[in-house]
Amino acid sequence: MSSKLETAATVSERLLTNCSQIVTLSGPSRPRVGAEMRELSIVRDGAILMHFGRIVAVGPRSEVEPLASRDAEIVDAAGQVVTPGFVDGHTHLIFAGNRADEFELRCAGMTYQQISEQGGGIRSTVRKTRTATEGELVDTGRKHAQWFLRNGTTTVEAKSGYGLTLESELKILRAVRSVSEQTPLRCVPTFLGAHEVPEEYSSDYHYEGPSYVELIIREMLPAVAQQRLARYCDVFCEPKVFSVGMARQILTAAKALGLELRVHADQFTCSGAALLAAELGAKTADHLEQSDSVSIAALKAAGVQPVLLPGSVYAIGSQKYAPARAMIEAGLAVVLATDFNPGSSPTASMPMVMSLACTQMKMTPAEALTAATINAACSLDVQHDVGSLDVGKVADIVVHEAEDYREIPYWFGGQRPAVVLVGGERLAQA
Numbered sequence: 001m002s003s004k005l006e007t008a009a010t011v012s013e014r015l016l017t018n019c020s021q022i023v024t025l026s027g028p029s030r031p032r033v034g035a036e037m038r039e040l041s042i043v044r045d046g047a048i049l050m051h052f053g054r055i056v057a058v059g060p061r062s063e064v065e066p067l068a069s070r071d072a073e074i075v076d077a078a079g080q081v082v083t084p085g086f087v088d089g090h091t092h093l094i095f096a097g098n099r100a101d102e103f104e105l106r107c108a109g110m111t112y113q114q115i116s117e118q119g120g121g122i123r124s125t126v127r128k129t130r131t132a133t134e135g136e137l138v139d140t141g142r143k144h145a146q147w148f149l150r151n152g153t154t155t156v157e158a159k160s161g162y163g164l165t166l167e168s169e170l171k172i173l174r175a176v177r178s179v180s181e182q183t184p185l186r187c188v189p190t191f192l193g194a195h196e197v198p199e200e201y202s203s204d205y206h207y208e209g210p211s212y213v214e215l216i217i218r219e220m221l222p223a224v225a226q227q228r229l230a231r232y233c234d235v236f237c238e239p240k241v242f243s244v245g246m247a248r249q250i251l252t253a254a255k256a257l258g259l260e261l262r263v264h265a266d267q268f269t270c271s272g273a274a275l276l277a278a279e280l281g282a283k284t285a286d287h288l289e290q291s292d293s294v295s296i297a298a299l300k301a302a303g304v305q306p307v308l309l310p311g312s313v314y315a316i317g318s319q320k321y322a323p324a325r326a327m328i329e330a331g332l333a334v335v336l337a338t339d340f341n342p343g344s345s346p347t348a349s350m351p352m353v354m355s356l357a358c359t360q361m362k363m364t365p366a367e368a369l370t371a372a373t374i375n376a377a378c379s380l381d382v383q384h385d386v387g388s389l390d391v392g393k394v395a396d397i398v399v400h401e402a403e404d405y406r407e408i409p410y411w412f413g414g415q416r417p418a419v420v421l422v423g424g425e426r427l428a429q430a
């Protein structure tokens with residue numbers, strides 16, 4: 001992360017001032033739980049001083065402005081609210097095409113699972129992604145990166161999972177790396193070879209030979225680890241896709257190779273997937289719409305962070321959101337993320353996700369902001385660089401067109417940040 005910063009900074013000193021509120025999220029360098037999720041450490045009428053892309057002072061204008069040298073470039077926040085750049089802890093950044101055709105089918109009453117069982121869903125995106133060249137995927141990934149940045153997201157987790165062959169999974173992970181190098185968006189890569197069983201391995205094809213799980217364990221995981229293409233391994237753990245037993249095999253092999261774990265768990269069925277995440281000490285368990293109280297207690301006991309994805313519940317037309325309140329009351333360090341993907345959650349907007357979290361899961365605006373910044377950063381182990389506005393951290397900063405942070409989830413579906421700074425550099429707004 002620091003090497004990106006050194007090449008990015010073009011102006012050595014910047015002063016962001018005239019901020020109505022600076023929501024610093026300053027506090028312990030660990031995930032926030034319980035009432036801590038509502039403590040935002042807000043500075044009113046504040047300013048932030050940056051040197052070479054890092055924060056060197058943050059506080060009231062009267063204290064910070066005198067520290068700036070005469071050469072400092074001034075960025076006027078115009079009396080608006082300032083937050084850390086959003087950290088999106090669950091995205092499927094790289095894929096080819098879109099599934100607007102399936103969206104229309106869902107609008108006419110078909111369910112996400114019915115479409116998937118008829119050969120659509122993830123498999124239809126796999127067909128398009130396999131035939132795309134690496135360059136084409138990088139181009140599309142760069143376009144997606146702009147969508148995130150425009151919405152104030154400066155760091156994302158990015159999964160593979162639309163290739164499902166050794167070569168195409170590696171191609172996707174290399175594309176993630178290229179997008180991270182070629183755009184201001186910081187990407188943390190995750191290998192998700194176990195996103196779906198590919199067509200050629202399904203029983204309809206009467207395939208005989210090593211199973212897809214064996215291919216993942218024997219060929220894909222060693223190559224991903226050896227080429228250092230991912231920091232995390234994820235599995236879509238769901239009865240008709242990868243069972244708890246299959247997921248355990250894959251995740252155990254990944255752990256032995258030094259990868260940390262994330263799990264798509266309990267999205268459609270409370271099947272023991274969250275319990276597996278707890279058993280294996282995964283960093284996160286994601287989705288959790290169907291999780292019961294036993295699963296929540298197990299996640300708490302094992303220190304697994306829940307990553308909640310209300311955009312995917314909204315977009316597939318389900319009514320059942322994850323039990324966020326029960327999780328916060330149980331002391332879990334809740335994370336919010338977009339689940340950006342062409343099927344269940346075609347949005348790159350963290351403010352939209354925060355809005356859904358507030359209206360549908362009854363999180364407070366303060367809890368939603370904590371879940372979208374510092375808690376997400378902790379879930380990706382990047383909290384030493386991003387996720388709060390503290391001295392020493394990277395200057396990834398968003399100025400919102402609002403005076404109060406509660407307006408961020410309140411104005412839904414269209415508001416865009418006024419200014420986004422990445423590593424202290426101001427992005428051109430489209």
Ligand code: NIG
Binds near residue numbers: 341
């Ligand atoms: O997190 N459930 C599995 N994966 C994605 C959906 C991917 C897709 O539909 O293309 C999810 O919702």
Ligand code: FE
Binds near residue numbers: 090092264339341
């Ligand atoms: Fe997902």
